[in-house]
Amino acid sequence: MSSTLGTSMQDPVQIGADAIEASRVNGTKVYNTDGDSLGHIHDVVIGKRDGHVKYAIMSFGGFLGIGEEYHPLPWNILKYDERQGGYVVGLTVEQLQGAPRYAERDRPNWEDEAYGRRVNDYYGVGYY
Amino acid sequence: MSSTLGTSMQDPVQIGADAIEASRVNGTKVYNTDGDSLGHIHDVVIGKRDGHVKYAIMSFGGFLGIGEEYHPLPWNILKYDERQGGYVVGLTVEQLQGAPRYAERDRPNWEDEAYGRRVNDYYGVGYY
Numbered sequence: 001m002s003s004t005l006g007t008s009m010q011d012p013v014q015i016g017a018d019a020i021e022a023s024r025v026n027g028t029k030v031y032n033t034d035g036d037s038l039g040h041i042h043d044v045v046i047g048k049r050d051g052h053v054k055y056a057i058m059s060f061g062g063f064l065g066i067g068e069e070y071h072p073l074p075w076n077i078l079k080y081d082e083r084q085g086g087y088v089v090g091l092t093v094e095q096l097q098g099a100p101r102y103a104e105r106d107r108p109n110w111e112d113e114a115y116g117r118r119v120n121d122y123y124g125v126g127y128y
Numbered sequence: 129m130s131s132t133l134g135t136s137m138q139d140p141v142q143i144g145a146d147a148i149e150a151s152r153v154n155g156t157k158v159y160n161t162d163g164d165s166l167g168h169i170h171d172v173v174i175g176k177r178d179g180h181v182k183y184a185i186m187s188f189g190g191f192l193g194i195g196e197e198y199h200p201l202p203w204n205i206l207k208y209d210e211r212q213g214g215y216v217v218g219l220t221v222e223q224l225q226g227a228p229r230y231a232e233r234d235r236p237n238w239e240d241e242a243y244g245r246r247v248n249d250y251y252g253v254g255y256y
Contacts, residue, residue, distance in 0.1 A: 015244025
């Protein structure tokens with residue numbers, strides 16, 4: 001293994017299993033724990049420095065993009081389920097209806113910490 | 129902070145600063161340390177379970193997608209530079225020309241560990 005490009009060996013990454021282009025994650029179905037479809041992944045939000053996925057943006061409702069709403073879900077409340085080929089979240093439709101969401105024209109500023117806190121607090125997820 | 133959704137408090141995420149939709153990372157310029165443009169981000173490869181960005185796929189050369197080649201770059205060799213609004217890598221054009229790359233029709237299987245090892249070894253980057 002060469003090490004000539006000035007890269008430190010810290011922070012090794014897991015290669016192989018489960019790797020996929022982010023653009024191909026979009027469209028993946030999201031189910032509740034009863035197996036009902038709640039929506040699908042519209043996009044993911046990543047840290048452009050740390051390279052961690054922070055939110056999956058789930059689209060919920062709507063038809064052909066009309067009236068569609070986007071729910072940012074903290075990444076660590078989603079579990080990938082191989083059998084269903086999609087993500088599972090332990091949420092009810094009622095919980096989603098009360099959750100932070102936005103329409104396309106009101107796209108949040110992901111760099112706004114107050115917004116991130118509001119989302120993570122709703123789902124009881126830690127942050128710093 | 130409620131914690132009713134069965135989510136553990138482990139693995140807190142950094143919210144706010146630098147967060148962006150993955151789809152909007154695409155198109156970001158990649159420069160060498162002399163400030164020359166090498167290409168742009170075409171997509172990122174993430175772990176669909178661990179939510180870590182593993183590779184930035186840099187497109188290099190080509191014109192309107194014709195003859196374009198894709199270089200998977202291990203995420204941790206890229207540094208985001210606020211001033212240039214893009215990523216910087218310590219690579220020469222010659223190093224890129226010898227690097228693992230593919231044309232669109234030969235899209236790699238990102239779950240193939242041997243391929244990941246080949247890429248990471250080329251750049252001297254750790255993996256497991």
